[in-house]
């Protein structure tokens with residue numbers, strides 16, 4: 248596998264002040280630098296994860312993907328040359344701005360700017376969250392996932408799989424068409440939704456503790472108009488999450504409990520139960536789409552679609568309850 252994780256993102260916004268408030272007070276990120284033109288945010292031991300650019304238009308301006316070694320970077324360059332995809336080396340100034348050792352810049356077939364980088368720098372001091380949270384699940388899994396809307400699904404899917412080496416996790420054809428890709432054991436680091444307009448659907452950030460998400464939901468609900476999807480649980484990565492609209496119009500999914508997969512044995516499949524097991528009432532879907540999504544959730548519930556929770560180490564207690572009925576029931580499942 249060539250790319251190892253989503254390292255950072257650049258975001259367009261004409262309101263850096265609103266972003267500073269949203270990122271620190273709701274998401275719990277740390278603001279590290281603010282100039283007239285950019286806002287730099289941390290979410291872990293890395294120097295920078297989000298760069299908010301004073302650019303109109305909203306949405307993602309760029310995605311920065313990391314590779315584990317120079318050999319992997321060379322493999323990516325060879326693949327791009329074979330596929331006749333133009334790319335350029337990052338200048339020393341750009342590497343300094345991104346806090347990386349080196350990297351390349353290119354566009355995907357839909358026109359999204361992609362940067363592929365080596366050795367993103369660690370900060371000298373610890374992460375100080377903007378509000379009290381236990382922290383984000385990042386490390387080898389990267390900052391989370393990015394979901395883009397593309398008008399031409401086939402060409403873009405082919406590029407990410409055949410040229411950049413992403414692997415298909417699964418896909419859904421109703422109530423919308425979406426493909427989910429992994430590049431590490433996070434169920435998906437990238438997803439594409441077919442829509443007429445090129446854009447950014449959402450970014451996902453995963454928290455260590457379910458209460459971080461619930462407490463964030465309470466904060467989000469103080470301005471209900473910014474809820475993009477209510478609290479719910481996804482049927483593919485099992486993430487319990489809610490969505491809010493960012494000041495850049497796309498959404499951030501704020502979640503807990505994402506499934507990890509074995510990348511060597513994983514087999515992709517079509518999800519037939521819809522995108523969510525429960526909840527996730529989507530403000531961004533039209534009424535017909537919402538109705539279809541609701542119907543699929545009701546059917547999933549009727550059909551006994553229930554999944555175990557995925558919990559990080561030191562973040563759970565196994566119940567002392569020893570119930571014969573449940574033990575038999577669990578075994579039968």
Ligand SMILES: [Fe+2]
Pocket residue numbers: 392394449450451500
């Ligand atoms: Fe998501």
